[in-house]
Amino acid sequence: MQERGINSTFKKIIYESSEMVFLADDTFPYSIFYGNESFESQIGESLEERNLVGLGLDINAYIFKEELILTLGNKDYSFRLELPQESGSNYFLFYKGKEQKTHGLPGRKEIHQFFKSGLDLIAIGQHDFLTYTNSAVKPILGYDPSELLNTSLCPFIHEQDLELVRDLWRTKGNKDQLGFFKARFKGKDESYRYLECSVQFTEEHFYLIGRDKTDQFESEQKVKHQSQIQTKANRLSKSGTWYLDSIGVHWDESAMAILPKDKSELSSIEFGLKSKLQEIPEGKESFQESLPNSTLELRGELINSISGNKQWIGVVIDTSERKELEDSVQLVKNLLKESPDALMVVHPDGKVFLCNDEARRLLGVESGQRFQHLIELNVIFEETDQWKDWINITGFELGSKRFSTLLINGNGKQLTLEIASKTFHDNGNDLVLLSFKNITEKVTLEKTLEANSDFLMNLTEQVPGGLYQLLLDENGKMSFSFLSKGISSVLGLSAQDIENFEDISVAISRVHPMDLPNVIMSSVASAKKQEPWQCQFRVKNEAEPTGYRWVLGAARPQTLENGDMVWYGYLTDISQQKEFETKLDEARKTAEKASQIKSDFLSMISHELRTPLNAISGSVYSLLQENPNEIQKNTLNTINFAVDNLIIMINDLLDFQKIEAGKLTIEKAPFNLKGLVEQVMKGLSFHARDSKNDMQLHLGDGLDLTVKGDKTRISQILNNLITNALKFTHDGHVDVSLQLKESSQNKVKVYFEVKDTGIGIAPENREKIFQDFDQVKPTFSTKYGGTGLGLSITRRLLSLMGGSIQLDSEVGKGSKFYFELEFDLATEKINHHSEFNGYSKDFSKLHLLMAEDNDVNALVLGKIIKKWGYTFERVGDGAQAVEAVKSNTYDCILMDIQMPVMDGFEATSEIKKISNTPVIALTAAAKLEIMEKINEIGFDGFVAKPIDAAELLKKIKEVIKEGQSS
Ligand code: ADP
Numbered sequence: 001m002q003e004r005g006i007n008s009t010f011k012k013i014i015y016e017s018s019e020m021v022f023l024a025d026d027t028f029p030y031s032i033f034y035g036n037e038s039f040e041s042q043i044g045e046s047l048e049e050r051n052l053v054g055l056g057l058d059i060n061a062y063i064f065k066e067e068l069i070l071t072l073g074n075k076d077y078s079f080r081l082e083l084p085q086e087s088g089s090n091y092f093l094f095y096k097g098k099e100q101k102t103h104g105l106p107g108r109k110e111i112h113q114f115f116k117s118g119l120d121l122i123a124i125g126q127h128d129f130l131t132y133t134n135s136a137v138k139p140i141l142g143y144d145p146s147e148l149l150n151t152s153l154c155p156f157i158h159e160q161d162l163e164l165v166r167d168l169w170r171t172k173g174n175k176d177q178l179g180f181f182k183a184r185f186k187g188k189d190e191s192y193r194y195l196e197c198s199v200q201f202t203e204e205h206f207y208l209i210g211r212d213k214t215d216q217f218e219s220e221q222k223v224k225h226q227s228q229i230q231t232k233a234n235r236l237s238k239s240g241t242w243y244l245d246s247i248g249v250h251w252d253e254s255a256m257a258i259l260p261k262d263k264s265e266l267s268s269i270e271f272g273l274k275s276k277l278q279e280i281p282e283g284k285e286s287f288q289e290s291l292p293n294s295t296l297e298l299r300g301e302l303i304n305s306i307s308g309n310k311q312w313i314g315v316v317i318d319t320s321e322r323k324e325l326e327d328s329v330q331l332v333k334n335l336l337k338e339s340p341d342a343l344m345v346v347h348p349d350g351k352v353f354l355c356n357d358e359a360r361r362l363l364g365v366e367s368g369q370r371f372q373h374l375i376e377l378n379v380i381f382e383e384t385d386q387w388k389d390w391i392n393i394t395g396f397e398l399g400s401k402r403f404s405t406l407l408i409n410g411n412g413k414q415l416t417l418e419i420a421s422k423t424f425h426d427n428g429n430d431l432v433l434l435s436f437k438n439i440t441e442k443v444t445l446e447k448t449l450e451a452n453s454d455f456l457m458n459l460t461e462q463v464p465g466g467l468y469q470l471l472l473d474e475n476g477k478m479s480f481s482f483l484s485k486g487i488s489s490v491l492g493l494s495a496q497d498i499e500n501f502e503d504i505s506v507a508i509s510r511v512h513p514m515d516l517p518n519v520i521m522s523s524v525a526s527a528k529k530q531e532p533w534q535c536q537f538r539v540k541n542e543a544e545p546t547g548y549r550w551v552l553g554a555a556r557p558q559t560l561e562n563g564d565m566v567w568y569g570y571l572t573d574i575s576q577q578k579e580f581e582t583k584l585d586e587a588r589k590t591a592e593k594a595s596q597i598k599s600d601f602l603s604m605i606s607h608e609l610r611t612p613l614n615a616i617s618g619s620v621y622s623l624l625q626e627n628p629n630e631i632q633k634n635t636l637n638t639i640n641f642a643v644d645n646l647i648i649m650i651n652d653l654l655d656f657q658k659i660e661a662g663k664l665t666i667e668k669a670p671f672n673l674k675g676l677v678e679q680v681m682k683g684l685s686f687h688a689r690d691s692k693n694d695m696q697l698h699l700g701d702g703l704d705l706t707v708k709g710d711k712t713r714i715s716q717i718l719n720n721l722i723t724n725a726l727k728f729t730h731d732g733h734v735d736v737s738l739q740l741k742e743s744s745q746n747k748v749k750v751y752f753e754v755k756d757t758g759i760g761i762a763p764e765n766r767e768k769i770f771q772d773f774d775q776v777k778p779t780f781s782t783k784y785g786g787t788g789l790g791l792s793i794t795r796r797l798l799s800l801m802g803g804s805i806q807l808d809s810e811v812g813k814g815s816k817f818y819f820e821l822e823f824d825l826a827t828e829k830i831n832h833h834s835e836f837n838g839y840s841k842d843f844s845k846l847h848l849l850m851a852e853d854n855d856v857n858a859l860v861l862g863k864i865i866k867k868w869g870y871t872f873e874r875v876g877d878g879a880q881a882v883e884a885v886k887s888n889t890y891d892c893i894l895m896d897i898q899m900p901v902m903d904g905f906e907a908t909s910e911i912k913k914i915s916n917t918p919v920i921a922l923t924a925a926a927k928l929e930i931m932e933k934i935n936e937i938g939f940d941g942f943v944a945k946p947i948d949a950a951e952l953l954k955k956i957k958e959v960i961k962e963g964q965s966s
Helices: 008-016 037-042 108-117 137-141 159-172 214-236 253-258 263-279 320-338 357-363 374-380 384-396 440-462 486-491 495-499 504-509 516-529 575-625 630-660 673-690 711-727 790-800 855-868 878-887 904-914 927-937 949-965
Strands: 020-025 032-035 067-072 075-082 091-099 121-126 129-133 178-186 192-201 205-212 239-244 249-251 286-290 296-304 310-318 342-346 352-355 400-408 414-426 429-438 466-472 478-483 533-540 548-559 565-573 669-672 694-699 706-709 733-743 747-756 806-810 814-825 847-851 871-875 892-896 919-923 941-944
Touching: 020 037, 037 091, 121 137, 137 178, 137 192, 159 178, 159 192, 192 214, 214 239, 214 253, 239 253, 239 263, 249 263, 253 310, 263 286, 263 296, 310 320, 342 357, 357 429, 374 384, 384 400, 414 440, 466 486, 478 504, 486 495, 486 533, 486 548, 486 565, 504 516, 516 533, 516 548, 548 575, 575 630, 575 855, 630 790, 669 673, 673 694, 673 711, 673 733, 706 711, 711 733, 711 747, 711 790, 711 814, 847 855, 847 878, 855 871, 855 949, 871 878, 878 892, 878 904, 892 904, 892 949, 904 919, 904 927, 919 949, 941 949
Parallel strands: 694 733, 847 871, 847 892, 892 919, 919 941
Antiparallel strands: 020 032, 020 091, 067 075, 075 091, 121 129, 121 205, 178 192, 192 205, 239 249, 239 310, 286 296, 296 310, 342 352, 342 429, 400 414, 414 429, 466 478, 466 565, 533 548, 548 565, 669 706, 706 814, 733 747, 747 814, 806 814
């Protein structure tokens, strides 16, 4: 002790002190070289190493401190410290050592231990920096305490909680205050832990204790969430909960939402519920009941409450929606079941969930038969593998699929089915809806349609010529919307040309320029009038020698709904037909020319024949007047008969030729029917006498009529028939009958009949005799004469007048020709050509003018006139005749028609302007031809050449008389 500079006084003080004192070297390891008794008894004796290092004291940490705590075992001892002061002292003095009294509080070590091993997080820091964390930080946040030293607290706190923590630090930091907060701390694994913390703030430090409440927090969150779900679910399911306690029934919010708002109603429900619960017998622990007149349903259950008592709790449910839902589910089920479509619902694995009646019927599954899996249908499909594959694919894939297949159903019927599938979700399950459609008919129909279409296509291709469809759109553009193959051959185009051949202008450019206007005009007319189009035209065709081919185009237009117009038409090659037509036309022209030549020839020949006949007839007449002897007379009569026959023949021929040529027109002029018939009969009376027949007219009542018709033609018909009757009857009867058949205000129908008792006509000849040039026997050499044209002409004339000739006959007994004609009744007066000329004539003395250029004719006619005892003047042409009339007066003028200088027509019309003298036309030209003109010019009469003297005389007297009487 001495050598360390410790004096004895000091030593004594130390020694006697009741408090612990010890001295240690000031050099490592700071050995304790002296301890007083108190020290030795409490500490020193138990020390194994008597130095400061052994005591765990780092003397450097105490250099500026006057006190140090020495922890030994479970005890803390505090000492005051005196560092060496003087150069002589080389020790540390520890004095006033005493055991620190903790009064039951843990000691420093204990605290240390507590700090170290506590479950709660303990942290100490300055400002927001951590200076200490206990090891609980590892299990809670995953860090080693050393990792957190001198780090800021902020980055560990969830950003949503950070503001709250900062607030706390701002308000309470450095102020000796206590604070609490809850926050999420980020762990090393980035997950958050929920800590509940208390912080003690001091001027320099903060002391934080945090408890990991994550589990509790999460379960609270869960509960909260569940309660939210519950409320929501209650709302959605329209239900709520209730419980019953001593106070009464308690409803939750959701229950209140569906219960009646009216308080009295609510209390009556509560009352009802309570009474119900009372009625529930012992042992029954639940009930279910619908409230009367309401969609509400109550359910309850008896439970053990927390207090251990039994308690009723339950739910109230508004079942309206559920009912609706149930109804709609039922409806859907029914719909599915009753659907007229065959439907099936299966699980994706092919297990059948539902199969409606229609599907069973279609697939031939009998109603009692179990049908559980699609695979059971394998047997009915023709392509079993296809079906298997299909159900595999469709079953598992989402979306819809379609598939058609052939099957023979359970009833042995072969069908084509279209099967469609669609996968859908129901209640978390995947289901597949299958629909089966019997498309057998559709397929058959499609096949038929296809066949029809093929047929039509074939037809289109095979018909000669080409078919097309032409479209005219609203902008006036015309284009071909369809062209059959045949078009190419008609238009002489290649198949490729045809493909690009849409534009109408290409077609038009191929039409012959001469035919183009016609094509366009007819098309426009067709479009305008919506009438079918038809046109013949030439189109370019290199194969033809002319470079063109004749084509017939025809089309029918149709207006489409959109206003466009289409023509459905065809083009066909008519070159051959055209060629034929041209030939035909040439032949026709040749025939017409021939006919004209024939007609001209007949005209000419008749004229030429008439002139000599005229001469013969006139001469015979003269000779007969000069008292011939019997033999001469017979010869002359024979000549006369032959001449007459020739005249008739010529007239018939000319008429026939005229009718043939279609040049004959039927006149409609007023005449007296009775008068006409009488006149005809009169004209033939001499003939009747000659043939020794008794000829009678039988006129029915009401026939004294003025009708409109062709008097000349009717006379001709009657003449023909009566002449024939007289010709083929000897010593018999010829009866002519007329009957009024029908009569109205302006029309009459008259029956004509000519009946004889002659030779009759055999049945086989009855049709023949009406044919041209046909006679029962060729008659030129027989006694009857004739041409065989009379009846043919008669029939034709009648048909022109609307009548038809009929014949009844019996060989050897006689014949009956009859017909009916309809006439308009005439209202106007009969036009008489000649008017009263002022003469009252003595027919024994007449003065006539003869206009005749032919000297022979003039000579013959002159002789005849002289025979009558009349006088005459002769002029050689029409002009002279007019002059003669101007300077002289005549009783009648006999006017030849064909004359030089001025013909008979012109002369007569001139004469009629200056004189009333009757004019009789004399002509060898065909009667029919000039008849119209004769009437027109105003001749008073007409006598055909060769002149029949008796007829002429009669006519002369007639015209003069008519003139007088009118
Ligand atoms: P034709 O000029 O020869 O008389 P028709 O055409 O008038 O020519 O008559 C044709 C034929 O019909 C006659 O040739 C005659 O054989 C027969 N025929 C016409 N009418 C009678 C009649 N009344 N009785 C007997 N035969 C008749």
